[in-house]
Amino acid sequence: MKTINIGVAGLGTVGSGVAEIFCQGKHFDIPIRLAKAAEADSARRQSVKLDKSVLINDARQLIDDPVIDIVVELIGGCGIAKEIVLGALKNGKAVVTANKALLAKHGEEIFSAVKKYDGDIYYEASVAGGIPIIKIFREGLIANKINSIFGIVNGTCNYILTKMKEDGANFSEALTGAQKEGYAEKDPTLDIEGFDSAHKLVILSSLALGAWINPKDVYTEGISRLTHSDIIYASELGYVIKLLAIYKNNKEGVEVRVHPTLLPENHVLSSVNGVFNAIFVKGDNVGDQLFYGRGAGKLPTASAVVADILDVARNLSSGTRRRLPVINTGSKNAKVVPIEKVVNKCYLRFTTLDRPGVLAKIAGILGRNRISIESVIQKGKKETEPVHIVIMTHVAVEKDIRKAIGLIDKMPEVKAKTMMMRVEE
Amino acid sequence: MKTINIGVAGLGTVGSGVAEIFCQGKHFDIPIRLAKAAEADSARRQSVKLDKSVLINDARQLIDDPVIDIVVELIGGCGIAKEIVLGALKNGKAVVTANKALLAKHGEEIFSAVKKYDGDIYYEASVAGGIPIIKIFREGLIANKINSIFGIVNGTCNYILTKMKEDGANFSEALTGAQKEGYAEKDPTLDIEGFDSAHKLVILSSLALGAWINPKDVYTEGISRLTHSDIIYASELGYVIKLLAIYKNNKEGVEVRVHPTLLPENHVLSSVNGVFNAIFVKGDNVGDQLFYGRGAGKLPTASAVVADILDVARNLSSGTRRRLPVINTGSKNAKVVPIEKVVNKCYLRFTTLDRPGVLAKIAGILGRNRISIESVIQKGKKETEPVHIVIMTHVAVEKDIRKAIGLIDKMPEVKAKTMMMRVEE
Numbered sequence: 001m002k003t004i005n006i007g008v009a010g011l012g013t014v015g016s017g018v019a020e021i022f023c024q025g026k027h028f029d030i031p032i033r034l035a036k037a038a039e040a041d042s043a044r045r046q047s048v049k050l051d052k053s054v055l056i057n058d059a060r061q062l063i064d065d066p067v068i069d070i071v072v073e074l075i076g077g078c079g080i081a082k083e084i085v086l087g088a089l090k091n092g093k094a095v096v097t098a099n100k101a102l103l104a105k106h107g108e109e110i111f112s113a114v115k116k117y118d119g120d121i122y123y124e125a126s127v128a129g130g131i132p133i134i135k136i137f138r139e140g141l142i143a144n145k146i147n148s149i150f151g152i153v154n155g156t157c158n159y160i161l162t163k164m165k166e167d168g169a170n171f172s173e174a175l176t177g178a179q180k181e182g183y184a185e186k187d188p189t190l191d192i193e194g195f196d197s198a199h200k201l202v203i204l205s206s207l208a209l210g211a212w213i214n215p216k217d218v219y220t221e222g223i224s225r226l227t228h229s230d231i232i233y234a235s236e237l238g239y240v241i242k243l244l245a246i247y248k249n250n251k252e253g254v255e256v257r258v259h260p261t262l263l264p265e266n267h268v269l270s271s272v273n274g275v276f277n278a279i280f281v282k283g284d285n286v287g288d289q290l291f292y293g294r295g296a297g298k299l300p301t302a303s304a305v306v307a308d309i310l311d312v313a314r315n316l317s318s319g320t321r322r323r324l325p326v327i328n329t330g331s332k333n334a335k336v337v338p339i340e341k342v343v344n345k346c347y348l349r350f351t352t353l354d355r356p357g358v359l360a361k362i363a364g365i366l367g368r369n370r371i372s373i374e375s376v377i378q379k380g381k382k383e384t385e386p387v388h389i390v391i392m393t394h395v396a397v398e399k400d401i402r403k404a405i406g407l408i409d410k411m412p413e414v415k416a417k418t419m420m421m422r423v424e425e
Numbered sequence: 426m427k428t429i430n431i432g433v434a435g436l437g438t439v440g441s442g443v444a445e446i447f448c449q450g451k452h453f454d455i456p457i458r459l460a461k462a463a464e465a466d467s468a469r470r471q472s473v474k475l476d477k478s479v480l481i482n483d484a485r486q487l488i489d490d491p492v493i494d495i496v497v498e499l500i501g502g503c504g505i506a507k508e509i510v511l512g513a514l515k516n517g518k519a520v521v522t523a524n525k526a527l528l529a530k531h532g533e534e535i536f537s538a539v540k541k542y543d544g545d546i547y548y549e550a551s552v553a554g555g556i557p558i559i560k561i562f563r564e565g566l567i568a569n570k571i572n573s574i575f576g577i578v579n580g581t582c583n584y585i586l587t588k589m590k591e592d593g594a595n596f597s598e599a600l601t602g603a604q605k606e607g608y609a610e611k612d613p614t615l616d617i618e619g620f621d622s623a624h625k626l627v628i629l630s631s632l633a634l635g636a637w638i639n640p641k642d643v644y645t646e647g648i649s650r651l652t653h654s655d656i657i658y659a660s661e662l663g664y665v666i667k668l669l670a671i672y673k674n675n676k677e678g679v680e681v682r683v684h685p686t687l688l689p690e691n692h693v694l695s696s697v698n699g700v701f702n703a704i705f706v707k708g709d710n711v712g713d714q715l716f717y718g719r720g721a722g723k724l725p726t727a728s729a730v731v732a733d734i735l736d737v738a739r740n741l742s743s744g745t746r747r748r749l750p751v752i753n754t755g756s757k758n759a760k761v762v763p764i765e766k767v768v769n770k771c772y773l774r775f776t777t778l779d780r781p782g783v784l785a786k787i788a789g790i791l792g793r794n795r796i797s798i799e800s801v802i803q804k805g806k807k808e809t810e811p812v813h814i815v816i817m818t819h820v821a822v823e824k825d826i827r828k829a830i831g832l833i834d835k836m837p838e839v840k841a842k843t844m845m846m847r848v849e850e
Binding site: 017021024026028029124130131132135136139140141142143144145268271278283284285286287288289290291292293294297299300302303304306307310311314318319320323324325 | 442449451453454549555556561564565566567568569570693696703708709710712713714715716717718719722724727728729731732735736743744745748749750
């Protein structure tokens with residue numbers, strides 16, 4: 001059996017993990033060889049345990065190297081990474097990538113290229129690190145219409161939310177802690193504002209639907225506005241707050257949204273803590289399933305990359321191209337329900353002066369906008385300082401909720417922007 | 426692309442589920458057709474929604490039918506099912522089966538036949554119903570050495586244990602309830618004595634190890650001796666009792682055992698309730714993963730069967746035989762650690778007369794057998810009736826534990842056989 005030659009582009013965290021797994025001496029049933037590893041940073045080149053003859057500076061060389069069968073793109077971002085992926089496909093090489101941002105932002109171009117060049121692309125490590133969720137969606141659950149996905153797919157946010165709940169930390173304290181632990185970047189925007197989760201949701205939802213979801217259609221809200229009070233009030237109401245990537249396939253179309261979400265305490269996702277990821281899926285035949293594991297980190301992510309390499313190597317060994325269908329990025333694009341039409345129970349936290357009649361005024365505005373109240377928490381009395389009124393609504397249309405909040409926030413007694421979070425059961 | 430013709434043997438629960446999925450009109454990217462469905466029971470033949478021209482009486486006809494590409498064995502048991510599987514392989518047909526008992530008991534013969542005839546066998550539905558755990562082991566986690574598996578793989582037992590905990594039911598009440606709900610057979614032996622879990626553990630462990638585990642080497646203990654008192658004492662100690670299928674790969678060899686197990690309340694498996702299954706895996710690269718879903722039922726199990734059919738159909742369409750390696754059943758058999766050498770913390774419940782010095786005598790025997798005590802529960806005083814003494818030990822060798830229990834059970838003050846359960850953290 002011909003040895004399949006691998007070219008790894010990028011020896012950062014994941015790339016060095018892949019190199020490490022290749023050095024573990026594991027026996028694979030298909031002969032594969034790490035033939036070339038490209039890294040522009042000389043310190044990284046020196047610290048990796050690979051034979052020096054394997055190392056090159058410029059990842060672009062992998063594209064044209066006739067020895068390389070599979071190009072493994074682990075550079076990240078949408079610059080040279082995109083060039084490498086498209087160039088490799090054009091030159092008839094199979095591609096493995098861990099790059100969710102690239103796939104989400106340029107999926108149409110990349111998946112079209114896969115079809116055009118009759119190529120193959122595997123991207124297990126792009127979502128939820130070591131959890132083989134892409135394989136599960138593409139193969140394991142193929143006999144199902146996926147009705148919904150609830151994903152905790154960003155370890156940074158889940159770590160911050162866990163710390164806020166367990167240690168009583170405020171958002172900024174928890175973020176600083178996450179940065180110290182190496183779980184959050186210096187510039188944490190991509191994670192904490194939900195964009196990273198949205199990239200992953202684009203990939204999962206497109207696989208679930210079998211049609212491309214435009215990342216612009218994913219409603220995205222992060223966790224940076226959350227306060228420790230919200231965690232406490234949610235807990236008093238019997239809920240836990242998680243940043244969820246949500247997909248629902250309804251009669252009206254699909255919902256794709258990322259936002260902090262109140263989940264009942266006994267929901268299986270509520271006990272997913274720390275940097276762990278978990279994806280909760282409802283299939284029409286299979287019912288509820290949960291897949292849980294480390295969503296990031298050197299070796300867990302590299303484990304997914306190497307599984308992809310083996311998959312592609314099997315295809316190449318047996319002369320199969322494109323064993324699995326490519327996501328349809330053509331005309332059959334998804335019909336996405338706009339956020340204004342989404343229907344949810346809501347958590348509302350108002351910051352108001354403690355004056356008689358304020359609750360009645362708020363309740364009145366909600367009622368006139370077809371929003372009925374399930375429960376209310378009103379705490380303490382502070383004559384001079386504003387207090388919190390927390391309301392859990394029954395299900396209501398987002399457009400109505402927004403209109404009501406707009407009106408309430410204009411009340412003279414209301415002293416801060418109202419906090420609204422959606423609830424899933 | 427040539428249509429792949431499927432022959433289903435058996436239209437019981439799973440078979441009729443497969444027929445139902447074929448009637449749902451789902452679009453698959455590989456053309457497949459349910460060409461023949463064999464069922465000896467005429468009532469079942471009549472109740473299924475398939476076209477009458479598809480139905481035949483005798484599953485043996487599928488083996489020789491030149492039209493059939495994939496034989497799907499859903500008869501169960503080790504009689505005609507074995508004949509069908511071996512016959513199909515011999516005649517060059519690919520096989521999909523959900524039959525854990527057949528694979529566990531006759532795995533050596535079946536996997537040898539797969540190799541001999543260069544055939545293909547898929548068996549996703551044999552373990553944990555709709556959870557794609559076989560695919561995850563064979564492909565998704567391939568870059569890992571699997572260090573351990575903890576599986577809740579029998580929904581009947583998990584339902585009974587959940588009812589005993591939640592409703593305070595005794596074992597026999599919970600069993601009767603499970604039978605009424607259709608979650609337990611009239612003769613529940615296979616489930617409640619742990620044999621079904623052991624069959625599934627043979628399959629998972631053999632995949633994890635890459636060498637065949639002889640089912641005779643799986644230490645197997647069921648849940649029928651458990652009392653409601655044990656559930657309560659475990660809870661007081663901070664534990665939940667689950668029937669676990671356990672695999673550990675240590676220096677000394679592999680441990681393969683099925684028994685009721687005390688798990689810490691905050692373990693991710695402790696909240697898996699009712700008929701749900703879950704498999705907790707530790708891989709050397711990927712760390713901890715959990716896979717959770719319905720382990721039985723018509724459509725969840727059929728979902729796994731249809732995923733297998735698609736997998737095999739892809740192989741046939743691309744002219745690939747044996748894309749994945751077959752479990753090695755040859756000389757490279759597993760070295761299994763005998764249960765006497767296994768080391769565990771233990772829960773011990775003694776039933777003794779409430780006389781002075783009894784605890785001292787028991788503690789003395791434990792001490793002389795190198796077993797040290799972590800905690801003790803001794804409840805109430807009943808001068809005439811026996812009482813319970815519950816001891817949680819530190820880690821100890823099973824052989825020592827057994828010897829000590831043997832001596833203690835001979836004490837005149839001890840009035841019933843001591844209950845021993847192993848603890849995992």
